[in-house]
Amino acid sequence: xxxxxxxxxxxxxxxxxxxxxxxxxNNYNEMKNRLLLLLTVFFLLFSxxxxxxxxxxxxxxxxxxxxxxLAQAALLTNVAAxxxxxxxxxxxxxxxxxxxxxxDSLNNVFNCTISRISxxxxxxxxxxxxxxxKELWAIFEKGMVADTxxxxxxxxxxxxxxxxxxxxxxxxxxxxxxxxDSVTVQKIQTLYPSDLATSYKLNDFRGLWKIEFSAx
Ligand code: HEC
Numbered sequence: 001x002x003x004x005x006x007x008x009x010x011x012x013x014x015x016x017x018x019x020x021x022x023x024x025x026n027n028y029n030e031m032k033n034r035l036l037l038l039l040t041v042f043f044l045l046f047s048x049x050x051x052x053x054x055x056x057x058x059x060x061x062x063x064x065x066x067x068x069x070l071a072q073a074a075l076l077t078n079v080a081a082x083x084x085x086x087x088x089x090x091x092x093x094x095x096x097x098x099x100x101x102x103x104d105s106l107n108n109v110f111n112c113t114i115s116r117i118s119x120x121x122x123x124x125x126x127x128x129x130x131x132x133x134k135e136l137w138a139i140f141e142k143g144m145v146a147d148t149x150x151x152x153x154x155x156x157x158x159x160x161x162x163x164x165x166x167x168x169x170x171x172x173x174x175x176x177x178x179x180x181d182s183v184t185v186q187k188i189q190t191l192y193p194s195d196l197a198t199s200y201k202l203n204d205f206r207g208l209w210k211i212e213f214s215a216x
Contacts, residue, residue, distance in 0.1 A: 067112065067114065079168075087184075097116060118208070122195045137208065155215055159209065172184060173197050
């Protein structure tokens with residue numbers, strides 16, 4: 001038990017160095033709470049699942065970050081152009097990753113499967129499905145981590161937090177009737193009758209990139 005804990009702390013320090021900018025610690029109490037939570041997180045991630053070699057972990061963190069940045073940039077370019085052309089209501093149909101063809105080409109080039117998931121999803125296809133999705137959601141929701149890689153059977157899965165970092169996000173994910181204009185509200189309701197993805201504020205936690213790779 002003691003050894004397992006020590007291993008976890010060593011691993012933790014290692015990953016902390018790698019992703020140091022994802023841990024923002026303000027004061028001692030907060031630090032203590034965060035450490036306790038971190039320990040729980042690392043127990044969850046490393047005790048029950050196969051542990052990943054540090055090089056493999058880092059390689060997939062980098063790959064995941066690059067791929068999600070490309071997907072995000074492509075998606076935003078499409079949405080911004082569509083907003084320019086016909087306003088937010090017109091742009092609603094340009095926010096679907098699959099329809100945009102972005103994921104197909106990235107999946108082919110990088111040999112992975114890209115998706116976005118959220119507990120408060122607009123498209124029910126983007127719901128949390130696996131137990132790991134749900135476990136990790138709870139951790140990401142607390143703002144503890146910005147990204148991670150876990151091994152599940154023959155897969156390495158990269159997760160990264162998505163936030164409503166731009167005021168433009170609120171045109172479709174903010175408060176209906178104020179941030180989201182009424183024409184857009186109607187369009188969203190028609191296309192997504194069980195939409196849960198509204199009433200966000202700027203910089204809220206909105207969802208996760210989930211990118212699956214086959215394990216080396
Ligand atoms: C023009 C409207 C519009 C804008 C602007 C917009 N979204 Fe969306 N968003 C949507 C629609 C529509 C979906 C559902 C897409 C689908 O069918 O997969 C969606 C889905 C998502 C999802 C996937 C999970 C889910 O709820 O289905 C995330 C994450 C997300 N948006 C984040 C953002 C962020 C972050 C921004 C700002 C950078 C943003 N969106 C801007 C309309 C928009």
